[in-house]
Amino acid sequence: MGKQLLLDNIHAPGIATLGVYREFGGYKALEKALKMKPEELVDEVKKSGLRGRGGAGFPTGMKWGFLAKPEGVPRHLVCNADESEPGTFKDRYLMERKPHLLIEGMIIGSFALGARTSYIYIRGEMMYVYHILEQAIQDAYDAGLLGENIMGSGYSLDLHVHPGGGAYICGEETALIESLEGKRGNPRIKPPFPAVSGVWNRPTVVNNVETIAAVVPIVNMGGEEYAKIGVGKSTGTKLISACGHINKPGVYEIDLGLPVEEFLYSDNYCGGIRNGNKLKAVVAGGSSVPILPAELFLKTAKGEPRLMSYESLADGGFATGTMLGSGGFIVMDDTASVVKNLWNFTRFYHHESCGQCSPCREGTGWMEKVLYRILDGHGKKEDVDLLWDIQSKIDGKTICPLGDAAAWPVASAIRHFRSEFEEYIKNPGSIKDVKHYYRLHNEKEPAY
Amino acid sequence: MPKVTIDGHEIEVPKGTTILQAARMIGPEVAPPAMCYYSKLKTSGGYCRTCIVKVTKGSAQNPNPMPKPVASCRTEVMDGMEVANFTSPDLLEARKGVVEFLLINHPLDCPICDQAGECDLQNLGYEHGAAKTRYDFERRTFEKIDIGNKVQLHMTRCILCYRCVKTADQLCSNRVHGVLNRGDVSEISTYIQNAIDNEWSGNVIDVCPVGALTDKTFRFKSRVWFTKPVDAHRDCKTCAGKARIWFKGEEVLRVTGRKDQWGEVQDWICNDCRFEKKKVSDWTIEGPSHIDRHSVIAQNHYELQNLKLDVGRQLNKLAGEAEKNNTNTSTKKATAKK
Numbered sequence: 001m002g003k004q005l006l007l008d009n010i011h012a013p014g015i016a017t018l019g020v021y022r023e024f025g026g027y028k029a030l031e032k033a034l035k036m037k038p039e040e041l042v043d044e045v046k047k048s049g050l051r052g053r054g055g056a057g058f059p060t061g062m063k064w065g066f067l068a069k070p071e072g073v074p075r076h077l078v079c080n081a082d083e084s085e086p087g088t089f090k091d092r093y094l095m096e097r098k099p100h101l102l103i104e105g106m107i108i109g110s111f112a113l114g115a116r117t118s119y120i121y122i123r124g125e126m127m128y129v130y131h132i133l134e135q136a137i138q139d140a141y142d143a144g145l146l147g148e149n150i151m152g153s154g155y156s157l158d159l160h161v162h163p164g165g166g167a168y169i170c171g172e173e174t175a176l177i178e179s180l181e182g183k184r185g186n187p188r189i190k191p192p193f194p195a196v197s198g199v200w201n202r203p204t205v206v207n208n209v210e211t212i213a214a215v216v217p218i219v220n221m222g223g224e225e226y227a228k229i230g231v232g233k234s235t236g237t238k239l240i241s242a243c244g245h246i247n248k249p250g251v252y253e254i255d256l257g258l259p260v261e262e263f264l265y266s267d268n269y270c271g272g273i274r275n276g277n278k279l280k281a282v283v284a285g286g287s288s289v290p291i292l293p294a295e296l297f298l299k300t301a302k303g304e305p306r307l308m309s310y311e312s313l314a315d316g317g318f319a320t321g322t323m324l325g326s327g328g329f330i331v332m333d334d335t336a337s338v339v340k341n342l343w344n345f346t347r348f349y350h351h352e353s354c355g356q357c358s359p360c361r362e363g364t365g366w367m368e369k370v371l372y373r374i375l376d377g378h379g380k381k382e383d384v385d386l387l388w389d390i391q392s393k394i395d396g397k398t399i400c401p402l403g404d405a406a407a408w409p410v411a412s413a414i415r416h417f418r419s420e421f422e423e424y425i426k427n428p429g430s431i432k433d434v435k436h437y438y439r440l441h442n443e444k445e446p447a448y
Numbered sequence: 449m450p451k452v453t454i455d456g457h458e459i460e461v462p463k464g465t466t467i468l469q470a471a472r473m474i475g476p477e478v479a480p481p482a483m484c485y486y487s488k489l490k491t492s493g494g495y496c497r498t499c500i501v502k503v504t505k506g507s508a509q510n511p512n513p514m515p516k517p518v519a520s521c522r523t524e525v526m527d528g529m530e531v532a533n534f535t536s537p538d539l540l541e542a543r544k545g546v547v548e549f550l551l552i553n554h555p556l557d558c559p560i561c562d563q564a565g566e567c568d569l570q571n572l573g574y575e576h577g578a579a580k581t582r583y584d585f586e587r588r589t590f591e592k593i594d595i596g597n598k599v600q601l602h603m604t605r606c607i608l609c610y611r612c613v614k615t616a617d618q619l620c621s622n623r624v625h626g627v628l629n630r631g632d633v634s635e636i637s638t639y640i641q642n643a644i645d646n647e648w649s650g651n652v653i654d655v656c657p658v659g660a661l662t663d664k665t666f667r668f669k670s671r672v673w674f675t676k677p678v679d680a681h682r683d684c685k686t687c688a689g690k691a692r693i694w695f696k697g698e699e700v701l702r703v704t705g706r707k708d709q710w711g712e713v714q715d716w717i718c719n720d721c722r723f724e725k726k727k728v729s730d731w732t733i734e735g736p737s738h739i740d741r742h743s744v745i746a747q748n749h750y751e752l753q754n755l756k757l758d759v760g761r762q763l764n765k766l767a768g769e770a771e772k773n774n775t776n777t778s779t780k781k782a783t784a785k786k
């Protein structure tokens with residue numbers, strides 16, 4: 001097992017309470033941080049090599065360094081707890097079990113950035129976690145860890161939790177900011193970036209839950225020590241939410257650089273494929289990243305064993321590689337249908353598109369309909385090429401990355417599993433039960 | 449002042465100028481089509497993606513090309529920037545994709561649409577679109593809604609350019625007009641289907657690039673290309689009183705703002721001038737309006753077969769429905785078929 005910097009003591013009874021969290025050393029990092037200078041903290045994070053855990057992997061220290069600091073203008077730290085990417089469920093687990101870890105990270109981060117008011121924007125469907133956080137924040141206020149003059153340091157901070165309305169797009173940082181301001185959750189057109197103009201047009205840092213939580217062990221152990229974990233530019237530990245056809249689904253904390261084969265087959269982690277079945281494909285980082293067939297997933301095109309790291313998973317680009325993404329690890333055995341899975345992802349992106357820009361608004365629905373037609377036994381010979389063309393006309397032409405996120409799964413499924421599409425088209429009716437998803441969601445199935 | 453080169457034409461522009469504005473300064477031969485940007489509306493643009501261009505050289509300091517096409521209406525020029533628009537075949541292919549996306553759920557019932565003849569989407573489809581649609585699914589439809597007794601909204605034709613939203617936001621004092629729902633079932637609406645009680649609200653008709661927002665006082669009176677536009681003015685307490693009035697014979701059929709070469713009004717006009725001043729004696733005539741010679745209005749005719757849009761297949765179906773559509777001005781909640 002790798003180091004457990006975030007998930008340590010996660011099963012200790014009462015760890016969600018302030019008292020037990022402190023018994024296990026909680027808020028020691030805050031105490032230490034408040035004695036440092038804010039710039040020193042930013043430096044520690046830079047040294048740690050920590051990269052954003054929300055999907056894009058942007059270096060956190062650099063992001064903090066970019067924050068504009070105009071005189072007299074308040075700044076904000078916003079925690080992105082909107083976690084809604086299919087396959088990703090690590091942040092929820094962390095917040096539900098160890099809410100104070102996130103709160104401690106938020107206070108340290110806010111202090112480092114000079115923010116006096118900070119926000120946690122939480123996915124609307126996670127109301128019970130919202131209540132856990134509210135309670136934890138109240139307890140932190142009562143203990144003098146939030147509010148005026150925290151731990152006698154002279155630093156004051158207010159922390160608010162804000163529940164979203166249940167829209168995936170509100171996880172995109174600028175849509176999140178709009179929503180936080182009480183507006184429709186449409187992504188903003190960038191530039192300006194949040195570091196210059198974010199919440200209420202003030203300089204803002206948006207970070208993922210896990211990113212902010214990781215600041216706590218970084219302060220405890222020092223950035224340099226943290227950077228020793230991992231491989232190359234993938235430092236530290238990463239939470240992976242593993243699901244699908246594996247023996248042990250769940251949330252695991254791994255040292256970055258762990259071989260994927262070990263992660264998949266070791267009993268410390270996924271424990272192998274269910275029923276001893278053969279591995280067919282893996283979506284390694286949440287629904288948005290390219291799907292890889294077993295061979296390319298376990299070994300790169302160069303024949304090197306793949307590692308759970310930003311660089312190794314991306315090796316080969318999109319032709320033969322994928323991305324670490326948000327750590328949503330979806331495993332498919334040889335009973336799974338890549339086409340059906342793709343249709344389900346595509347249906348999701350269609351449903352979640354905010355509708356601002358034409359390629360994503362119109363293209364996602366079109367792709368869903370074509371996939372539905374194929375699965376419903378009425379696919380046309382040209383449909384695979386049509387799908388390819390539609391995704392290529394969405395990719396890179398939209399306001400926010402949701403368009404790309406909708407295009408990549410389609411492109412990769414066709415790239416690696418084209419014959420499976422063709423098989424459905426040649427042998428119509430091999431799948432009969434797609435309609436039931438529409439009924440389940442009270443939606444009208446596409447007409448053609 | 450930064451220098452930018454677009455399709456080989458170099459121009460020096462003030463700092464802060466967007467690629468689209470720079471291209472328009474050079475002229476129509478390099479200017480990308482723009483369906484959502486409107487220079488008179490703050491924060492407009494960025495939505496439709498028809499104005500995308502390829503930045504082949506970022507700037508003198510950073511000569512790297514930009515990895516993706518950018519919305520020219522929302523991207524400022526940098527000194528030494530080089531841009532490819534009509535000279536880049538893959539950019540044109542990408543734009544064709546955008547046009548196709550705008551059209552897949554569009555009814556293309558131009559023969560019964562009030563906008564026909566002065567529709568930016570018709571022009572766009574004609575100039576930048578593909579000859580045939582590849583979309584063979586049921587198209588999205590909505591019922592028509594009246595926004596008060598002067599303006600009608602037909603969401604089925606809307607391309608969600610957000611121009612009317614910005615117009616209402618920036619000309620009216622309250623937030624009364626916006627977007628409901630999301631994705632491809634988004635719809636423009638007022639809160640809650642109220643008339644916008646504001647003397648500037650009629651301007652949403654002029655900014656709408658398609659036939660989604662139309663003037664009820666003009667509906668079905670005539671086809672645009674049978675009317676003659678004349679620039680005229682009057683003494684108005686609310687607006688500048690500079691308008692374009694549209695004659696059929698001796699009769700004033702409608703009043704609009706004066707649109708420039710890029711389809712944007714020069715001055716906003718008030719509802720009084722637009723809806724209530726329909727007598728020749730209300731106006732001082734200046735002379736015939738200058739209309740872009742490319743437009744179907746100027747050509748004084750409108751032939752379906754000239755349109756590359758795939759309208760033919762819609763026609764049969766629509767012929768039967770046209771009658772129904774003419775009378776169907778229900779004020780019920782619009783419903784989207786998904």
Ligand SMILES: Cc1cc2nc3c(=O)[nH]c(=O)nc-3n(C[C@H](O)[C@H](O)[C@H](O)COP(=O)(O)O)c2cc1C
Nearest residue numbers: 052053054080082083084171172173207208211401
């Ligand atoms: C459609 C979409 C949804 C996203 N959802 C999330 C999310 O739920 N949580 C998250 O942390 N980041 C999400 N992101 C990424 C954020 O925009 C942003 O990059 C991230 O919060 C930055 O934090 P980090 O640097 O700590 O990773 C999403 C991005 C897109 C385009």
Ligand code: SF4
Nearest residue numbers: 354356357360398400
């Ligand atoms: S890409 Fe999709 S989600 Fe993002 S702004 Fe455009 S329509 Fe909205």
Ligand code: SF4
Nearest residue numbers: 558561564567658659
């Ligand atoms: S809005 Fe334009 S393209 Fe659409 S039906 Fe009317 S005239 Fe035709």
Ligand code: SF4
Nearest residue numbers: 606607609610612656
């Ligand atoms: S109604 Fe017209 S102006 Fe308003 S968003 Fe739709 S197309 Fe644009």
Ligand code: FES
Nearest residue numbers: 494496497499521
């Ligand atoms: S005009 Fe630029 S995106 Fe619409």
